[in-house]
Amino acid sequence: MTIAFLITTLVVVVTPGAGVLFTLSAGLTGGRRAALVAALSGALATVPHLLAAVTGLAALLHSSTLVFDLVTYLGAGYLLWLAVSTLRQRGAFAVDGAASARPARQIIVSTLLMNLLNPKLTIFFVAFLPQFVHPDTPGALSRMLGLGAVFTLVTLVVFIGYGLGAAAIRRRVLDRPRVADWLRRCFAGSFVALALLLTLSQP
Template sequence: MTIAFLLTTLVVVVTPGAGVLFTLSAGLTGGHRAALLAAVSGTLATLPHLLAAVTGLAALLHSSALAFDLIKYVGVGYLLWLAVATVRERGAFTVDDHGPAPPAGRIIGSAVAMNLLNPKLTIFFVAFLPQFVEPGSPGALGRMLGLGAVFTATTLVVFVGYGLGAAAVRRRVLDRPRVADWLRRCFAGSFLGLGLLLARAEA
């Protein structure tokens, strides 16, 4: 493991994306419990991408325009649905201190689906990890798995930090309806923007 790998991983994970936005939203709307559920679930959803990269499935998706586009547009559709649901104050995105807490199953399912349907994660593992593994070396597989584990652990720490930070200021948001409305629109616009960016992604 190198400093370059750690720094690059940190930059990639800290940069706000769909997973970060969802974890922030979960913390604001459901508190610490929802934030932790979203963080852990979103992180676990990166593991199938890592396994796909290690077994070669990611390379197949990367080279197959049809398979890539299929996953990509399902992901785009899901992000657009989240944007609409956020604007309409539905699902896990409603900031309401008097209503029931967001169901755990809904939070987990949304967090997992969001990262599973994100082909950029697969591209990341295909294009990023091999740069730090010597091709054909006897321990290449183990090294790639180890680096992937470091990426996953970093993702969990960052997601938990974002989520608990959002949960910590939840009361201030709930006490200011205009702030809550502004944040809801920001989340909706962010999901919309991510969906449009994903639609332009190429294999």
Template sequence: MSIAFLVTALVVVLTPGTGVVYTISTALAAGRRAGLLAALGCTVSLLPHLAAAVTGLAAVLRAGTPAFRVVTWLGVAYLLWMAWSALRDRGALRVDDGHPAPAAGRVIRDGLLMNLLNPKVTVFFVAFLPQFVPPDAPAAAARMLLHGTVFVLLTLVVFAGYAALAGALRRRVLARPRLTTLLRHGFAGSFLALGLGLALTAR
């Protein structure tokens, strides 16, 4: 496994996306533990995508099949619902000490669904892994699985770091209602932009 792969994977994982936004917003809303659960849910959701990429299912999905479009639009709908929830200050995105923390199962479920309903993640694995493991290389499937597993573990570590940092800053955020409102609107805008971006792949 090359240094180039590890560096590239780290850059990709650090880049803000659906999982990062959800992890940070959950940690700010409900604390470090909830943020870590969100990171876990987002990370575990990568496993089916990785399996699809290794087995070649991603190529079938990406070939303009109805299944790809259906899953894509479900993902769009879910991201838009998350944006609406953030704007309405409901659910896991409520930054308010006066309300109980969301259930662990709910936090993990939302993290799972957001990435499971995003076929672009599977397509990403197909585009990313062959850059470091050519399909015609010896034991290519096993090597792609190894590289993909390292990517998943790296995702968990980085997302957990985001959760820990956001959880540590939570009290300062709660002490500034105006900042809380700006963050909530920022998260809503992020989910909206991610949903619209995903919608473009279904056209």
């Protein structure tokens, strides 16, 4: 593992995406517990993509336009559903007090669905890991898995930071309906933008 790998990983993870938005919203709606559950789920959701990349499943996604498009549009559709749920003040991203009782299992399922239905993450690992471990070097598989584990750990730490930060200002947001409405629209617009990027940035 190199400093370049850690810096690249940190930049990728810190950059706001679906996982960051989910964790922020979980912290705002459900407090610290929901934020921690969302952060852990978001980090664990990187593991299937990593395994898919190192076992060659990413090659199938990349070579089969039909399979890749199907997964991509399912992911985009789920993001759009989250946007609609946000605007209607129900579901995973409602910024109100009622969301605090949302079961941990529901948060986990929503997080995993959102991240698993994003083939770009698998393709990312395919393009990312060989920059630091050449596939033909001895022990390349174990080294890729090790770097992937570091990526997942960094993801967990960063997501926890985002989530706890959101939870810390939760009460202030809930006490200001206009701020809550503004945040709700921002979350909804962000998910629509992510859905568009997912469908338009085809490999």
